[in-house]
Amino acid sequence: MPMSRADAAGLVGATFVGLSQDLNHLAKGTYDADAHNLCIAYVEYFDGSNLLLFAYSDSSKMNKTMKGFYEIPPSNKYGDHFGLSSMQAAHTEAKLLNYILNAFPSVGPKTVTHVTLATARDPCTSCTKVIAAYLVMHPGKLTVHGFSAQTGGGVPDLSGTPYG
Numbered sequence: 413m414p415m416s417r418a419d420a421a422g423l424v425g426a427t428f429v430g431l432s433q434d435l436n437h438l439a440k441g442t443y444d445a446d447a448h449n450l451c452i453a454y455v456e457y458f459d460g461s462n463l464l465l466f467a468y469s470d471s472s473k474m475n476k477t478m479k480g481f482y483e484i485p486p487s488n489k490y491g492d493h494f495g496l497s498s499m500q501a502a503h504t505e506a507k508l509l510n511y512i513l514n515a516f517p518s519v520g521p522k523t524v525t526h527v528t529l530a531t532a533r534d535p536c537t538s539c540t541k542v543i544a545a546y547l548v549m550h551p552g553k554l555t556v557h558g559f560s561a562q563t564g565g566g567v568p569d570l571s572g573t574p575y576g
């Protein structure tokens with residue numbers, strides 16, 4: 413079952429606040445997380461199991477542990493399904509959907525049956541096209557919850573209008 417908008421808000425909000433605090437600590441108080449995006453993919457499989465994947469738009473201040481958790485391998489390493497420039501392919505939503513299309517088999521227990529994206533910021537024009545293209549390939553199998561998170565006050569604003 414796709415992740416609900418309320419659950420997506422809780423997950424991406426809490427993760428974004430924790431992540432920006434960690435990055436601020438590593439950057440000695442100078443990091444501006446509000447200039448970047450966090451996107452989380454909730455991937456559901458045919459066998460009923462699921463997986464959470466995390467992507468963040470700037471790993472430059474991350475330590476090794478954080479990179480292991482938040483870095484999705486570059487999509488072009490596996491092939492780009494959306495005809496994107498390298499800049500566009502680096503966006504969190506594009507990275508996750510390219511990775512999902514490349515990483516999981518098309519038949520068998522680990523076939524992806526649904527993906528929910530919880531993205532701290534509403535998808536940009538380029539990622540909106542990527543989302544539409546994914547839905548052409550897999551009709552009805554993608555739900556996107558976009559928000560308009562800010563971390564400045566320590567509490568993200570998740571009042572953005574529902575996407576899609």
Ligand SMILES: [Zn+2]
Nearest residue numbers: 503535536539
């Ligand atoms: Zn984007």
